[in-house]
Amino acid sequence: MQILSLVLFAALASADPIVYLIRHGEKPSNGSDGLSAQGLERAQCLKNVFGPNSGYDIGYIMAETPKSDGKRQRPYDTVEPLAEELGLTVDTSCSKTDYSCVADVVDNYSGSGNILICWEHKGLGEIVEELGDDDAPTYPDDDYNWIWTDPSPYTNVTAWTNEDCPGLDV
Ligand SMILES: *[C@@H]1O[C@H](CO)[C@@H](O)[C@H](O)[C@H]1NC(C)=O
Ligand SMILES: *[C@@H]1O[C@H](CO)[C@@H](O)[C@H](O)[C@H]1NC(C)=O
Ligand SMILES: *[C@@H]1O[C@H](CO)[C@@H](O)[C@H](O)[C@H]1NC(C)=O
Numbered sequence: 001m002q003i004l005s006l007v008l009f010a011a012l013a014s015a016d017p018i019v020y021l022i023r024h025g026e027k028p029s030n031g032s033d034g035l036s037a038q039g040l041e042r043a044q045c046l047k048n049v050f051g052p053n054s055g056y057d058i059g060y061i062m063a064e065t066p067k068s069d070g071k072r073q074r075p076y077d078t079v080e081p082l083a084e085e086l087g088l089t090v091d092t093s094c095s096k097t098d099y100s101c102v103a104d105v106v107d108n109y110s111g112s113g114n115i116l117i118c119w120e121h122k123g124l125g126e127i128v129e130e131l132g133d134d135d136a137p138t139y140p141d142d143d144y145n146w147i148w149t150d151p152s153p154y155t156n157v158t159a160w161t162n163e164d165c166p167g168l169d170v
Contacts, residue, residue, distance in 0.1 A: 016152035018114040019106055019131065020056065022046075022163070023121040023144050024063075024074035033070040035077050038168055042144065043078045045165035047085045049147075050116060059113020061088050062105060064120065065095045072096055075118040082116075096123060099130040106131060106154075124148065128157055145169040 025039025035043065050056045061083050063075035076090055083090045094101035096119075106115055117127060121139040128136040131154035139146065145168065149159040162169055 019150040021117045021124050021148040024078040043081050046082045057113045058116045060115045062091045063118045065092045079118045099126045103130040
């Protein structure tokens with residue numbers, strides 16, 4: 001019995017979270033801060049994509065630290081409605097270019113479920129690289145719809161999945 005418990009414990013302890021990475025929603029064409037109407041729609045859509053009835057089992061959500069002047073707010077605004085839906089608080093403790101901070105949070109995570117990271121698109125490859133992929137992909141400048149799947153041991157993005165948000169995708 002004790003041996004069985006140990007085996008089970010080892011199996012659970014080694015179930016590292018899958019990391020999913022997304023870009024923030026669409027930006028206004030006039031260059032102002034925050035999300036455009038489309039970006040706000042995408043944020044609502046993500047409640048379905050990653051919500052409680054999805055297969056993603058999101059247990060933790062990260063977005064880059066927003067600035068008090070309204071800059072760097074898009075990633076947070078993109079996942080905040082989803083976080084509310086899941087009863088989670090978005091972790092904004094890592095700033096835009098502090099990719100090792102993100103990797104530390106992932107490596108330290110011992111909660112249940114998987115981790116969703118929302119960032120500026122140029123940072124997504126950097127985060128993947130920091131996690132251990134020495135040939136990280138490049139997120140296309142004009143796209144907003146991809147979910148990257150980066151399973152443990154985080155050495156390769158194994159899938160690009162379309163968020164499939166009605167009326168928004170490329
Ligand atoms: C720019 O676009 C955003 C979103 O579409 C809008 O909320 C904002 O008022 C616009 N700003 C200016 C200066 O036109
Ligand atoms: C991760 O864990 C290490 C060792 O316990 C700790 O020193 C570090 O502060 C943690 N980092 C984060 C981002 O939680
Ligand atoms: C990474 O994943 C992609 C997509 O599944 C696959 O085509 C590729 O061979 C993988 N690369 C490595 C180094 O495992």
